[in-house]
Amino acid sequence: MELKEIDRLYRSMLGPFPERVPTNVEFLEEEECDGFTRSLIAWDNDATERVRGYLLRPTSGSAKLPAMMAFHGHGAWESGKKSTAGVDVQEGWVALGPTLVARGFAVLCGDAICWGDRQNPAGNPDGVMYERVVAMRLLAEGRCMAAQYVWDAMRQCDVLQSLAGIDADRIGAMGVSMGSGHSWLSALVEPRISALVGVSSFYTYKALYAPPIKHCSTR
Numbered sequence: 001m002e003l004k005e006i007d008r009l010y011r012s013m014l015g016p017f018p019e020r021v022p023t024n025v026e027f028l029e030e031e032e033c034d035g036f037t038r039s040l041i042a043w044d045n046d047a048t049e050r051v052r053g054y055l056l057r058p059t060s061g062s063a064k065l066p067a068m069m070a071f072h073g074h075g076a077w078e079s080g081k082k083s084t085a086g087v088d089v090q091e092g093w094v095a096l097g098p099t100l101v102a103r104g105f106a107v108l109c110g111d112a113i114c115w116g117d118r119q120n121p122a123g124n125p126d127g128v129m130y131e132r133v134v135a136m137r138l139l140a141e142g143r144c145m146a147a148q149y150v151w152d153a154m155r156q157c158d159v160l161q162s163l164a165g166i167d168a169d170r171i172g173a174m175g176v177s178m179g180s181g182h183s184w185l186s187a188l189v190e191p192r193i194s195a196l197v198g199v200s201s202f203y204t205y206k207a208l209y210a211p212p213i214k215h216c217s218t219r
Helices: 003-014 081-085 096-103 126-140 143-161 178-187 205-209
Strands: 026-032 035-046 050-058 063-069 106-110 166-176 194-201
Touching: 003 143, 026 166, 035 096, 050 081, 050 143, 063 081, 063 096, 063 143, 063 178, 063 194, 081 096, 081 106, 096 106, 096 166, 106 143, 126 143, 143 166, 143 178, 166 178, 178 194
Parallel strands: 063 106, 063 166, 166 194
Antiparallel strands: 026 035, 035 050, 050 106
């Protein structure tokens, strides 16, 4: 099967993406950390949702920084981007953001839908039950949870390319567990992702479904 046909089939499975709108990036807060700055920024993810993320940049280095998108795992619902940005890290975990920025990358850490600032604004249902509700809603719209994660990555690429000091030709994706899935699912569609790293849980669908195990709806 030719690559063009694989691409067509994959995009048809994901379903339509939202309408692309200007990002309207806004810097909300900034703090000086050990060797880097951590800024809280906001952007329009689509015509109806404005999201927030942390942008980490080294305080010294190249005038044009390579960039990485850091995707969190299927962990604590309230943490989300805080875990990858080094704001709220569980014991024994390594925060991707500070580790990557120490290597000279600019790093964008966002929330997956249902995590962090993108939890249910009504409060109930929450956690895994809200994730199921969102997954069902997307299916009813002819989309799926994986498509939402791919769209989020595409929009993060838009954000990074709009920022001064970022090398638009050197954008990568890295994730832990569920976030590793976000990385490779997105790289199949988004050509601006020139490198990807999956940290743990790089699996086949057969491994997930036979025998059945509990896992996140992105699968």
